[in-house]
Amino acid sequence: MDVNTYTKSRELFERALKVVPAGVYGHQGPAEACFIPADAYPYFSTHAKGSHVWDVDGNEFIDFMCAYGPISLGYCDDEVDGAAIEQIKKLNCATTPSGIMVDLAELMVETVDMADWSFFAKNGNDATNYAVMVAKAATGRDKIILINGNYHGVSPWTQLYGYPGISQADVSNNIYVDWNNFEQLEKVVSEHRGEIAGFISTPYYHPVFQDNVLPAEGYWQKVRKLCTDNGIVLIVDDVRCGFRLDMKGSDHYFGFKADLSCFCKAIANGWNISAICGVDSLKDAAASVMFTGSYWLAAVPMAAAIACVSKMQRINAPVVMQGIGKKLTDGLVKAGAQHGFDLRVSGVPSMWYMRIANDDSLILHQEWVAECVRRGIFFANHHNQFVNCAISDEDINKALEVADEAFRIVKAAHPEIGR
Ligand SMILES: Cc1ncc(COP(=O)(O)O)c(C=O)c1O
Structure with a gap:
């Protein structure tokens, strides 16, 4: 060879x-x-x-790395790239968005079980940032619970104190617990009653350098109840797993319902777009948060996402x-x-x-x-x-x-x- x-x-x-x-x-x-x-x-x-x-x-x-996940249908898929190329001829980045933004939001709401609304950005990190801000806006609280070893992007709050460029203040509102350890989570919630805005986690544990771990039987259902009982926004970071487990969302796959779900990688077969889906009760808080970017409403990746999600649905x-x-x-x-x-x-x-x-x-x-x-x-x-x-x-x-x-x-x- x-x-x-x-x-x-x-x-x-x-x-x-x-x-x-x-x-x-x-x-x-x-x-x-x-x-x-x-x-x-x-x-x-x-x-x-x-x-x-x-x-x-x-x-x-x-x-078998698929660009670290974005390639879901295969590189240069004719259907997805064809839709993008058609859109390039009409409009991409403009002063007001293309109407296909609404088509894409409707498609996400039809596709993702927990979604009552959808909001678009560029990277997975935009989605996790926004989700945490929405949780803080909705609750008026500061703290976020994260799982040790989970990756949510590169914004300072997602990194660890001591990493180059990360100050103590950047992570001062973070509380960390271990994956699948419900008792630890419950303890932290009771120690910080009324302070916690959100719990963010990937649907299962997929860190680097370690065997990946699925949720224990009943784990997510207990987490869901704990969050509901304590007014904590349950955020699923589905950036990596999204549409690789279930078209209805990975929370649906594991039998629970998230309040906010972050999507990115598989959504447009490599075209640059991410999405946040949310439940109705968080829509006003989501609307209140100042969050946007120069290219976030560009139409070409949206056309690609519509073609990609539709094809992924069709072929399951x-x-x-x-x-x-x-x-x-x-x-x-x-x-x-x-x-x-x-x-x-x-x-x-x-x-x-x-x-x-x-x-x-x-x-x-x-x-x-x-x-x-x-x-x-x-x-x-x-x-x-x-x-x-x-x-x-x-x-x-x-x-x-x-x-x-x-x-x-x-x-x-x-x-x-x-x-
Ligand atoms: C679970 C998870 N969350 C968030 C991110 C950040 O996404 P992006 O690199 O698109 O900002 C990633 C990227 O690998 C991820 O795997």
Whole structure:
């Protein structure tokens, strides 16, 4: 099997380092340790279609990161991009919004079970910021409860004191509890009675570097009741899971109803738009909050979102993605076991997390992932992976063939495995 080389990627990165902080900043570059070892990965892409991406050196990948989630139907989906291109010819950014904003809001309200209204922005972080502000406006309270290790974006309140640029004041209204620990949450609520505006959490626990954890039986139902009894706004950060578990929302999937739900990644197959959905009782508070941006009401991503949500509805995209993920992860676990590797899969199949559990250092896992990436299967090391609807049986078979070869190579370097 051929192994990728990345000469042009590295040349571009050298140029980038001179003019861009960190070369490629954030989670899409090597600086944040998402791509380990960095030499196994490409740094720049040229084009993509369906489940495949090509880098600047001409290497082809089956991409199981899906741009960290936005690609839900497959890269450059004709229906979604076609709708965007039609809209480009009419109107994008204007002084007043296009009427399709109303069409999109109606579609979100029809699609998402908890939604009585919808509001649009650009990034997931806009949605989580707005949700927290709406909770504070609605309750007249300051404090927010968050889950240790959850990611909600990059605004200072979402980060930790001690991180570069984050002051104590930025996080002084945050109270942290552990995932799935209802007793701890209950205790915190009683200690701060009348002070807590909102509880924000992802629908299940999907941090980096750790097995992902689904909600315990009855957890969300107890949280829902606690929030209702104490006038706390229940915010579901569905930025990552949204439309990968259930078209009606991940709260619906887990059998409860959020007050505010934040959507972003899967909503427009890569076009830049996010959404917040809310219940009727929070509509006035939502309207009172000053929150907007130069491009938030741009029509092209809205046209893309309408086409994307409609197509996802039509094909029941979450079920399609769960099926693809299950077939692939079952095969990966089996291939690992044949070589003596204990590959643990957690989370849900449409955005599974995996790690080789033979060693706690995760070095074996990194070595195996690197051998897969060098042979054209794009996995991240310590972040959950993503599935999109364009991944075919042929792609899955190819991924399993490469994974098998990668297990064989790592085993040869560590003959003690499986003994
Ligand atoms: C659960 C969750 N919330 C919020 C965000 C922030 O979204 P964005 O990067 O679009 O601002 C992310 C991004 O990965 C996320 O996964």
